[in-house]
Amino acid sequence: MSLPILYSFRRCPYAMRARLGIMLSGESVDLREIILKHKPQAMLDASPKGTVPVLVLSDGSVIEESIEIMCWALAKSDPADLLLQRTPALQEVAKALIQTNDGCFKSWLDKYKYADRYPEMSEQYYRQQGEVFIAQLESLLNKNQHLLTDSPSIADYAIYPFIRQFAGVDKTWFENADYPNVQRWLTTHLHSSEFKTIMKKYPTWLESNQSFKFGNRYSD
Numbered sequence: 364m365s366l367p368i369l370y371s372f373r374r375c376p377y378a379m380r381a382r383l384g385i386m387l388s389g390e391s392v393d394l395r396e397i398i399l400k401h402k403p404q405a406m407l408d409a410s411p412k413g414t415v416p417v418l419v420l421s422d423g424s425v426i427e428e429s430i431e432i433m434c435w436a437l438a439k440s441d442p443a444d445l446l447l448q449r450t451p452a453l454q455e456v457a458k459a460l461i462q463t464n465d466g467c468f469k470s471w472l473d474k475y476k477y478a479d480r481y482p483e484m485s486e487q488y489y490r491q492q493g494e495v496f497i498a499q500l501e502s503l504l505n506k507n508q509h510l511l512t513d514s515p516s517i518a519d520y521a522i523y524p525f526i527r528q529f530a531g532v533d534k535t536w537f538e539n540a541d542y543p544n545v546q547r548w549l550t551t552h553l554h555s556s557e558f559k560t561i562m563k564k565y566p567t568w569l570e571s572n573q574s575f576k577f578g579n580r581y582s583d
């Protein structure tokens with residue numbers, strides 16, 4: 364049977380979380396690398412909203428939200444209990460954190476990253492708004508090695524690609540800011556073999572006419 368197709372863009376934090384979820388579940392997909400400026404028609408036909416990631420399953424059904432792609436993969440197999448089935452009380456906490464990340468934090472992150480496009484306020488102002496979430500993560504990470512327990516969960520994998528972007532806007536500022544636990548946590552994830560695997564570079568599907576087997580069974 365043919366593998367599901369994942370349309371992905373290497374640097375997109377939503378696509379990163381989808382690739383993490385797929386890799387950590389042990390599922391495999393055919394990865395089609397795209398660039399946002401030139402989206403393949405086949406992707407737009409499957410998902411007219413035109414965002415990545417998009418997962419097209421073998422029966423033709425389409426999953427077009429990154430968190431749902433993570434959940435699809437982990438529902439099939441979740442050896443590390445990233446979905447927190449063994450600690451159901453934490454599932455709602457994870458959900459709320461991911462919602463804050465994708466909602467409020469992401470919109471301040473975009474303004475901080477592209478402050479010149481939002482001249483109403485300063486870059487520093489946008490950063491301070493983003494720091495409300497960073498401070499929340501800092502206090503969680505003060506209690507545990509990862510956001511909810513001492514092991515990573517879906518919340519860590521869904522959120523750290525965005526904190527990576529926040530940290531990258533002004534690296535010197537971030538490295539010197541008073542968030543030692545967030546710094547430690549982010550460094551751990553960014554230095555992991557998992558991150559290395561999901562950040563492997565692929566030629567674009569449109570240019571190379573090639574998709575790539577991606578997932579645990581195929582990673583080296």
Ligand SMILES: N[C@@H](CCC(=O)N[C@@H](CS)C(=O)NCC(=O)O)C(=O)O
Nearest residue numbers: 375376377399413414415416428429
């Ligand atoms: N809610 C979506 C958001 C995905 C999203 O916005 N992805 C960005 C790239 S990081 C995108 O594809 N933007 C479309 C564009 O820039 O044309 C998800 O979670 O999958």
